[in-house]
Amino acid sequence: MIPQTADHAADLTAPHQPEQWSSRERNLAALFTAILTRGPISRRDAARVIGMSQAAVTKLVKPMIAGGYVTEQEGYSEGPGRPLIPLIIDARRHNAVGVKVTGGELIGVVVDLHAEVLQSRRAPLADARPQKVVESVAELTRELLGSTADGESGTVGVGVGLGGHVDGRRGVVRFSPMLEDWRDVPLQRMLADELHLPVLIENDVNTLAVAEQWFGAGRDTSSFAVVTVGAGVGGAIVIDDQLLHGASGAAGEFGHNIVDPRGPLCHCGKRGCIEAFASDEAIVRAIGERRGRLPGSLAEAVQIAHGGDPVARQVFIEAGRALGQGLAGLVNLLNPPVVILSGEGISASDLIIDALNEELTRSSFSSAGRDCRLVVRPLPDETWARGAAATMLRHGVLRSLMTLTGEIPV
Ligand SMILES: [Zn+2]
Structure with a gap:
């Protein structure tokens, strides 16, 4: 133990x-x-x-x-x-906690060593300042471990996934626009000090990629990419079984590739990022501006488009084109055999997929676009938290195995 x-x-x-x-x-x-x-x-x-x-x-x-x-x-x-x-x-040898942090909510799970969810809980996040988030994640972790057999004594630790530029190697959130513009927050150290447990932090789409690599559509391929559409547009890349982090953890920041320098303003301060066309907020805002009445939510925007409104349909088509153009850049660089499209915004996939495919084929090199299999995977929120737990499991178990097998040359 x-x-x-x-x-x-x-x-x-x-x-x-x-x-x-x-x-x-x-x-x-x-x-x-x-x-x-x-x-x-x-x-x-x-x-x-x-x-x-x-x-x-x-x-x-x-x-x-x-x-x-x-x-x-x-x-x-x-x-x-x-x-x-x-x-x-x-499965009973260890457990791990995984928490996904969003702007307004925490989604937490505790998983066994098969990464099967034993308990899951949600908690509203009323205050998104770093110390308050640390306290809320710690409280949720204690609740989850308290309701699990072997709770804290059996855990390898806590994995935390959140959107933005997360430097997992240094344990620092470099920038997270969703969390009141966090910059250079040493989240791993803060949470480890609070909980006295091992903690690992990671970009949330990267944690989703780990879950897909182990148990999902990435299981039978050594290379794939994940693109998520929802509150933001994110990406993660696995090449030859390795999740790419890059120099500082920003690898795979798919959503902030610029597809139109004169396009709408993005969260990140730039214009015409893929996210500025395809995030939930961008779609709702564009429909509101063109129709003169703001839809209350993405679900309402989808409803309006499904009702046949040509303006709303056009906004979804433009979101699909931006995603397709971004994906063309991705497949030209990496030629992945599989791209998994997920995220809560993918519920509107029927409204964007034709424009996305058309643009992907048109803008990609040779047959790279056609060689890439697009898998649309609407995944429940818990899958993100499960991925964060799986990332912690992999790390914690590896440490134990290194000690156990210390004398064996491999
Ligand atoms: Zn941006």
């Missing part, structure tokens, strides 16, 4: 991200992920999936079993030779 001391929390103030992992950490993470996401799986098949020798897998699995992370199921035979023994991760 991981010791729950203040020193341990402080120790995690600057967790290193996957791109900084040693080859040993990569192998351990790959093996753990293979058993987690594909289990029950035999040592032979796990070795095939991650490209390691069966002997190396056998050596690494031994301390994982001794440490209670992996259990063996009843063996079976596939012809002559020793029977194959399926391995699974023991």
Whole structure:
């Protein structure tokens, strides 16, 4: 069990991200992920999936079993030779908390080691100043762990996802326009000091990408991108199984690519970003300006467009074009086989998808646009929080596994 001391929390103030992992950490993470996401799986098949020798897998699995992370199921035979023994991760070994922070609400979950949600809770966020947010996240975390068997003693820590420029490696929110213009807030340190638990912070779309990588539409591909449409327009990129962070965590900030320098003003201070055309607020505002009456919400805007109003329909088409143009830039750079479109605004996908596809095909190089499979995934809010918890699980479990397997060369 991981010791729950203040020193341990402080120790995690600057967790290193996957791109900084040693080859040993990569192998351990790959093996753990293979058993987690594909289990029950035999040592032979796990070795095939991650490209390691069966002997190396056998050596690494031994301390994982001794440490209670992996259990063996009843063996079976596939012809002559020793029977194959399926391995699974023991879901009860640890839990992790995940919290998604939005401008007005916290969405929290506690998950088991399979990242299955054990408890979920929401709390309004009345005050978005940093210290108040820390206190609210800490309170929600205590409630979630208090209502879970083995709560705090079994937890690997708390993962927090939020929109904006989040430098997870340094534990600092560089800029978050949704949270009263936060700048350079050392959120990880503040929350770790409050809770005395390991804390990890990450851009919220990146946490969603981790959830999709483990359990969703990113499971069977080593490279994919996630684009989310809602209060903002966000992005995350996974290439060769690695989530891209870039120099300071801003990689994948898809929504702030400029598609029209004379376009509408964006939250970020610039003009004509994709977000300034396609976010919920941008769509509602554009319909209000052109029709002379502001819809009360995106849902109402969708209703007006579904009712056949040509002005409202045109606004959605322009949002689709902006997204398509942005996606063309993304596929030209990265040529991903899959792009997952998600977020609460994707409920209006039928109004934007044709314009999006048309623009994507028109603006992308050669067949890059057609080579890319667009997957529209309306995901519940809890999935974001689950992703934040999964990000913490991956980090916390890897630390434990590194200690457990310390003597084994890999
Ligand atoms: Zn912008």
